[in-house]
Amino acid sequence: MATTINVNGVDRTVDVDGDTPLLWVLRDLLGMTGTKFGCGAALCGACTVHIDGVATRSCIIAIDSVGTSAVTTIEAIGATAAGARIQKAWLDREVVQCGYCQSGQIMSASALLAKNPHPTDADINDAMSGNICRCGTYVRIREAIKDAAQSNRQGALQ
């Protein structure tokens, strides 16, 4: 069955079973490999995308449940204010190591910052504890989110 979804502002049509997870549509059919496969069971967060701005594990979201919602992936998150700040903070803080989980980390962090410009440590734990990093970059992820929030504050003052 042909299904049309809106990814990063563009309508894309694919012909797959309706229960096909969004992750595989993005990666294997649309060639958008920035979104990563980690566990297939919403346990690790590597596949996180935004659906109408909400951080969502694309490995368990069936394509036919996306409907007309806006899907945003790592490839386009830099075009959002929160996403751009998070990406810059990630570079400034030298967060990445192997980097494989970082698309998902950045998507979760961007969703957090867009909704909550000044997250507390507890807010960061709530938003980020679904994202595993085997390189253990957590200390820097926390610092980078705080930096991005700080630049948000400074931006608001200017």
Add this chain to the structure above:
Amino acid sequence: MILDHNSSRAGSGRSQPANDLSRRNFLQVGAATGGGLLLSLRLPVLGGEAQAADGSDFSPNAFVRVDRDGQIVLTMPYVEMGQGTYTAIPMLIAEELEVDLKQIRLEHAPPNEKLYANPMLGVQATGNSNAMRGGWQPMRQAGATARIMLVAAAAKRWNVDPASCRAQNGEVLHPPTGRRVKYAELAADAAGIPVPDKVVLKRPEDFRLIGTPAKRLDAPAKVNGTAVYGIDARPAGAKIATLAQSPVFGGRVKSVDDKAARAVKGVRQIVRLDDAVAVVADHMGAAKKGLAALVIEWDEGPHAKLGTADIAAELEQATLKTGAVAQNIGDVDKAMAGAATKIEATYEVPFLAHATMEPMNCTAHVHKDGCEIWLGSQAMARIQAAAAKTAGLPLDRVVVHNHLIGGGFGRRLEADGVIRAVEIAKQVEGPVKVVWTREEDIQHDIYRPYWFDRFAAGLDEKGMPIAWNHRFAGSSVIARWLPPGFKNGLDPDSTEGAIDLVYALPNFHVEFVRVEPPGIPTAFWRSVGPSHNVFVVESFIDELAAAARQDPVAYRSALLDHNPRAKAVLALAAEKGGWAKKLPKGSGRGASLQFVFGSYEAHVVEVEVSKDGDVRVRRVVCAVDCGTVVNPDTVQAQIQSGIMFGATAALYGKITLENGRVQQSNFDTYQVLRINEAPAIEVHIVKSSEPPGGMGETGTSAIVPAIANAIFAATGKRLRKMPVAGSQLKSG
């Protein structure tokens, strides 16, 4: 003659010959294809056995090219898997060549066991935390040689004395006349300049890059989704496959009913192998759905009843027999007989999975002219050889494209994945990307070995150790992976951290008994041998301190008078970690100290144990002396990383078997530390001008005993079997 200021001992201030290497033994210079300057390097091989005395069999394994467009291209045997080697190794060249780090571009080395051999392993592989240790001297010498030749080319062009010129920022300057010329314009001329006899390396105080934090060269692509890992390879027309391998190691496929699987939309083909079944589809969603629809009957083979308890029991029995003597100092039996107190203990550490964030995968295309492979590997030449053998092709018909690695930790030193992919690809028309589900990845990993340890120590009347006897049993990864490395019942990995201890122990005896578990393959796993040995040694020394009723840090320190670097890192960690400060009830502080991978490291850890027995690691203070620091930011990052990796193992890590099957399957049953559980980490680096030590794995081994010792301080309970989860720590 090669002169190297930095090889002199700290404080001596005099230059001295680096070693007996003469330049022609490791470095050749000539014209590159396209007219640039090409330096071919021979990095020294472990033990030096491959160095011909006269340099006659020169075979380079790394290349530095100065192109006519000014680009500096480095092809090197080490791969990037998050450890920062793509930034730190180019820093060595940039430092001496006087170019900006950004001017250096890296190319993945193609597979070639001879050409790109790791200098310390003797084969093409990235592991053992040795890229910096192997590259430190030759990479700087290559940079300096190229700089001297570029300067000479400019001086010749201007008809001036080379000594009146200097190199700076990718240019040669002639200050008296203000002339300047870019390397790009000199590269072709420089190739014709005689190779200098004498290369003087910079003094540490003149370093411009080394010792300063450098931005990772691979970071931008990793934050915007454009970085390409093995799993992202998409050769034209590639299909996607996923697989089910025999749930029992050594089992075989008995029958397959694939009717329902074939009916799944997008499924193209079912590939049956001797011990696995793969579903080939248009996308992974269809492949997984097809796999779930398969009805496979297995012949479970000889290991159908195997359980972890059987393996542990066999290892325990093995420690009652004698093993290969790894180290003997003095006379342990005699000293033990005269000891005032005798302490005995046994320890066990479990099998562990790697659980790299990027699940195992490999893309293969077997066609009439050869075979093409796409993946991320720590051991390219091994991949090529395995693919060639499986495809029945000569090596030169196998092309391997290496990619970024989404976590290695030793898993991607193995070739099992490429063998599977080629087996499947042989039956598929066109390229096929084989992707392991997470469950398959964890249940068919090649595991960190299970080890069982038996200790006995004798203390004198003051409580100090006068006899140390340690025998341990487990598998040898080296014996399988690099057979020549296993000699007389021993290998350097299994014993690292168990012998050559930092402590003064006058009577010391260590034996290793190699026992391979039936059917269970074992592999390197971040810090491997030390991940076990440092845990048991640093736990047992803590037991001795407790038996002697002495402070664990003071007790260790009293055994370190002969070892100032070890003593200093322990003192620094204790000071910064507030060792003397009291903690509330239910909390405890533990210490550890190690010298492994060429680096000294001490940890002081604070844990909190709830009444229910839940353990929370609150704070880790780490002091490290890794010799000369090339990129301090990488050192800090690797320690943070190693600590999280080791803490995960200490708290949760365990692969168990029942009825021949691995019981863990995904991140719910094989738990990984998450951000809400991550401790605060402080890293204190000791300033040193000793040669650099390895840093990729040290945090992993040091943290485990520090956590166990902190739990002892908090609860009085000694953990002799990892992991912490499942231990009886409940007090309320």
